[in-house]
Amino acid sequence: MATNSHSTHAFSHWNPLTSDGVVVRSRRNILKAGLAGVAGLSLPALLQAKEQATALGKPLSRKSVILLWMTGGPSHIDTWDMKPERPYINRGPFSPIETAVPGIQICEHLPKQAAMMEDFTIIRSVDCRKSSHQPNQVMQTGHREAAPRSNPKGDRYPAIGSIVAKHHGANVAGMPPYVVFQKHPTHVAWGGWLGREFDPFDGNKAAILPRLDLLGKPVGGTSGAQLFGMPTGLTHERLFKRRELMKDLDEMQRGLDQGDAMNALDAYGQQAYQMLLGGDARKAFDLSREDPAVRARYGDHLWCQQALLARRLVESGVSFVTIDMSYHTASGTWDNHGIPGGVYGGITTGLGKILPTFDHLHTTLVADLKERGLLDETLVIAMGEFGRTPNMGTQKSTDGRNHWPIVMSMSLAGGGLRHGQVIGASTNDGGEIKDRPVKPGDLAATIYRHMGVPVEVMFEDDRNRPTFAVAENGQPLAELF
Numbered sequence: 001m002a003t004n005s006h007s008t009h010a011f012s013h014w015n016p017l018t019s020d021g022v023v024v025r026s027r028r029n030i031l032k033a034g035l036a037g038v039a040g041l042s043l044p045a046l047l048q049a050k051e052q053a054t055a056l057g058k059p060l061s062r063k064s065v066i067l068l069w070m071t072g073g074p075s076h077i078d079t080w081d082m083k084p085e086r087p088y089i090n091r092g093p094f095s096p097i098e099t100a101v102p103g104i105q106i107c108e109h110l111p112k113q114a115a116m117m118e119d120f121t122i123i124r125s126v127d128c129r130k131s132s133h134q135p136n137q138v139m140q141t142g143h144r145e146a147a148p149r150s151n152p153k154g155d156r157y158p159a160i161g162s163i164v165a166k167h168h169g170a171n172v173a174g175m176p177p178y179v180v181f182q183k184h185p186t187h188v189a190w191g192g193w194l195g196r197e198f199d200p201f202d203g204n205k206a207a208i209l210p211r212l213d214l215l216g217k218p219v220g221g222t223s224g225a226q227l228f229g230m231p232t233g234l235t236h237e238r239l240f241k242r243r244e245l246m247k248d249l250d251e252m253q254r255g256l257d258q259g260d261a262m263n264a265l266d267a268y269g270q271q272a273y274q275m276l277l278g279g280d281a282r283k284a285f286d287l288s289r290e291d292p293a294v295r296a297r298y299g300d301h302l303w304c305q306q307a308l309l310a311r312r313l314v315e316s317g318v319s320f321v322t323i324d325m326s327y328h329t330a331s332g333t334w335d336n337h338g339i340p341g342g343v344y345g346g347i348t349t350g351l352g353k354i355l356p357t358f359d360h361l362h363t364t365l366v367a368d369l370k371e372r373g374l375l376d377e378t379l380v381i382a383m384g385e386f387g388r389t390p391n392m393g394t395q396k397s398t399d400g401r402n403h404w405p406i407v408m409s410m411s412l413a414g415g416g417l418r419h420g421q422v423i424g425a426s427t428n429d430g431g432e433i434k435d436r437p438v439k440p441g442d443l444a445a446t447i448y449r450h451m452g453v454p455v456e457v458m459f460e461d462d463r464n465r466p467t468f469a470v471a472e473n474g475q476p477l478a479e480l481f
Contacts, residue, residue, distance in 0.1 A: 062171045062377050063415075063451055064314040065164070067322040068307075068362060069140070070384035071187050072133060072332025075401050076409035077390065077430045078347050079107050079355070081124045089391050090429050092401075093348050101420045109355035112363040113411070118420040119366055119375075121412040121480065125424025125433045128386040128408045128440070133187075133331050136385050140189035140322075142444025143472045158459060159189030160444050161320035162198040163470045167453045172317025174280050176201035179313055180322040181209075181306045184329040188322055193459055193468075200322065206285040207309055210302050215343060216327035216354075284316035285309065298364050302327075307361040311368055314378050319451065325358070334384050338400025346399030347392065358382075366413045379415030379450050384408070390431040407433050410443075415450045417480040441474025449476040 075092070077083055082096040082105060096105035099117035106114055106122070113120060130147045131138035135155055137146035146157035165177035180188045180200040191198035208222045283289055287305065290312065298308040303325050310321040326332040328343060333354060338346020345353065362382055369375040387408035388401035395402070407426050413419060424436035445455045448471060455471040 062317075063168075063379075064171065064318065064377060065161070065320045065379045065381065065447055065451065066307075066310045066314060066365070067140075067161075067320070068358075068380070068382040069136070069187065069322055069324050070332075070334045070358070070382060071136065071183070071324055071326035072335030072344065073384040073386045073388060073403060073408070074334045075336060075347060075351060075388040076124070076407065076426070077388070077401075078351055079110065080122045080409035080411060081426055081430055082107060083428065083430055086429060089393065092392055093399075094352070104422055107355065109352060110359045112359045116363055116366065119370070119413050121417070121419045121421050121423060122409060123412065123423045123438050123477075124407075124409045124426055125436045125438055126383070126387075126408045126410055126443070127433060127437045128405050131385045131405050131440070132403070133335065133385045134184075135186045135189075136332075137189050138440055139383060139385055139443070141192075142440045142470070142474060143468070144440060145472075146189070153462070155190070156192040156462065157189070157468070158192040158194040158198065158470075159200070160447055160470075161189070161200060161322060162191040162194050163448070163453060163457070163459070164320045164451050165191075165198045166194055167457055167470075168319055168451050170317050171314075171319055172280065175284070175313075175317035176281070177319040178322075179203045179318050179320070180324065181207075181309070182322075182324045183326045184324070187324045187326060187332065193461055203285070203306075203309065203313070203321070206281070208287065209305055210300060212302050212327055214328045216302075216333065280316055284312045284318075287312075294368070297368075299360065301357055301361070303357060304361045304364070307365045308368075311365060311372075311374070314369075315372065315374060332384075335403075336388070336400050337394050337402060338397035339395045340397065342397075346397050347401060348399050350400075362411070369414060375414040376416040377414075379417070379447065380413040381410065381447075382412075383410035387430070390429045404431075406431065412480070415480075417450075419480075421479065423477065423479050438477065439472075439474060441472035442477060443474070445471035445474035446476045446480065449481070 078092045078094050082094070083091045084096050095108045097108045097111060097114050098105055099114040101117040104117055104122070128139060130144045130150065132147060132149050135148045137148060137154055137157060138144055140159050141157040142160055143157045145151050146154050148154035159178070161178040168177065170177040178198070178200045181203045182188050188200065190200065204223070211219050211221050211223045213219050287295065287309065290308065295308065298304045303323065306323045310323060313321050333344055334351070335344050336346050336350040337344065338349060344350045366375065366380055369378050369380070386403055386405040389404045392398065392401060394400050407430070424438055425434040426432065427434045448455050453470065455469065455474060457470045459468055459470060461467045
């Protein structure tokens with residue numbers, strides 16, 4: 001499990017407990033430790049990614065990605081790849097409906113997406129072998145070996161969002177490039193071999209959001225926003241004084257330092273202060289600044305509020321946002337086995353209840369981006385870890401389906417790509433890929449092409465060897481470009 005490896009903050013690369021000089025080391029370390037404690041998230045090094053991209057001469061665009069991560073593995077047969085001619089045990093309880101694109105049918109519980117099908121592409125032939133949940137790595141990294149349950153180093157493969165953070169950076173200075181709204185650290189992929197400075201920024205700590213229990217029921221009140229709150233006795237004025245004192249100490253230290261670490265610390269520290277003390281990031285995470293009519297349009301459900309925040313963040317300059325759509329900290333709300341006494345329910349009792357909420361937030365987000373002129377720059381992806389078994393009935397349930405890491409479906413919108421189509425197909429019973437297999441590496445390569453990251457880029461393993469390409473034998477999906 002990857003929980004403990006990411007429990008510390010990404011400011012740890014400031015080395016607050018490491019001695020730096022001969023004369024002022026203790027005061028300086030105290031200051032660094034204090035600043036790291038206030039920030040508690042990956043700010044300076046994430047901001048540095050933008051500088052690195054600029055130094056490489058890469059044009060920085062406003063392109064971005066929003067990943068709606070359907071934690072637990074949604075059933076493809078009961079969403080985007082229905083089998084209405086098959087017996088009930090295979091086709092399941094839901095009926096298909098026609099969409100705005102002739103010949104394409106999807107689930108009856110996705111009517112809003114059906115009406116907007118010209119804006120979507122459905123992929124029905126995703127090869128999800130080796131993918132599992134907790135930790136959810138393979139589909140979020142584009143690498144089959146990123147499977148911690150079978151590979152001890154599986155959690156070292158960097159997230160696609162982390163690769164984007166390093167090689168593209170944020171679209172606007174002062175914004176983090178990679179943000180996640182996570183229910184649990186094992187639900188998302190991290191920086192891995194790239195280093196903790198490319199771990200995602202935890203959006204739940206920066207926004208005020210409704211509190212739900214593990215079954216998705218509102219419990220009253222709100223959570224989050226610790227990042228922009230000041231610890232007891234610490235005010236903005238005191239932080240500014242610390243900043244000035246740090247600058248003075250840095251000036252004293254520069255005579256001893258042989259490198260440019262102090263300059264980097266100062267430059268990125270200033271941007272971190274900008275985020276902490278109210279700049280663009282603070283505003284982007286503040287839903288009270290949003291038009292009340294738009295907030296009402298999205299609705300007050302947690303996932304809907306996070307979708308609205310995702311739009312605000314990409315509009316403000318974040319490059320990659322992942323929403324962990326789960327109520328539960330374990331395997332995920334889309335893990336619809338239907339086990340008697342289980343918390344997620346089966347297809348009818350579980351999936352049937354969350355699909356309308358998903359349909360609403362998914363289409364509201366895409367429509368909102370389109371109306372604001374942001375959709376061509378923003379690629380919206382909806383998927384989970386894998387599909388589910390062709391036949392109903394698993395673990396003493398007649399209403400659920402088990403894991404099926406053989407084939408799955410997913411949805412794409414935006415990014416200036418060609419939509420209103422279906423890519424690939426599964427067999428008649430939805431159990432195997434029939435044609436046009438789409439590998440995790442192909443999905444990663446498609447995202448990297450959208451974001452301007454060359455698929456030939458390599459990252460290093462734990463021995464500092466440039467061993468792995470960012471997209472494992474992947475090619476961008478030609479049908480989309």
